Amino acid sequence: MKNLFTTEQLRQKYKPDSILNNIEQFYSENLEKLMEVLSHSDSPLNHYKSDSQISFLELSENDDEVFQKAASLLKDTIYFMMLTKSERTNVTRTMRGYYRQLIRNHLIRVDIILEDSEIASPRHIPDPYIKHQGMDQVYKILKIVQKTLYLEYECRKKQTRSGYLTGLQVSMAGFFAYLKKIGMTQKHQLTLVQHLFDGFNLDWEEGARDNIKHSLQIPALSYYRSYQEDLQKLSSSIFSSSVDQSLLSNLVDHAIILKKRIGRF
Secondary structure, three states, rough: OOOOHHHHHHHHOHHHHHHHHHHHHHHHHHHHHHHHHHHHHOHHHHHHOEEEEOOOOHHHOOHHHHHHHHHOOHHHHHHHHHHOHHHHHHHHHHHHHHHHHHHHHHEEEHHHHHHHHHHOOOOOOOOOOOOHHHHHHHHHHHHHHHHHHHHHHHHHHOOOOOOOHHHHHHHHHHHHHHHHHHHOHHHHHHHHHHHHHHHOOOOOOOOHHHHHOOOOOOHHHHHHHHHHHHHHOOOOOOOOOOOOOHHHHHHHHHHHHHHHOOOOO
16 A cells, blocks of 8 residues: 555646646637637538527527537547647646556555455454444445446556547547537548648648548547447446445446546547
């Protein structure tokens, strides 16, 4: 335990809050510009700005819905687009290093507690052993937390090496999935991304249409599918008949929140 960092010590080491705050700041400062790019008269999104099932009477109040949704899915992307290649690589490595060590440390701590079944209620021979109901509930909860952390730790171990495109690929996963969901053609998707790159002066010479497809779109959608599969696995794996259902549901919700936060990088 002496060699394990506390969460606060890890936060001081990696400074993730600084990065997360910068993402929020960049997005706030550039949201207007982003909306201008997305809603420009040449933007492909203009062809998809209303759901075909929305009635004519509802049309006017939903005209901006697609633009706003697309913008919200580009929060992290805007930040990465405004960094240099080396900065993008460093941010991804820093956040992945932070989360990987955080999950590992938490898992080790939980393992250590679960190894000792007598915490707060040691057996005292020859006195009869009285089960500590409160601690019994704690152990049941910790076993669920242990499984959650283990699944996430396994996901961290499978991550590929970080590069200067990794942040863009991961952060644009939900964006590309959304464009596919609203039926945007491949041609329009690539055009829209080109507009984004031009609008924010991305220092990526690989911004040609074919390279956008192979270097960004395909890896991003692959990550999105893997991420969704992990979410499904997480939800279906967390089960315990000995824990109250409302408490179990809360544990599942927290596991999903953890997954979503870590899955940003």
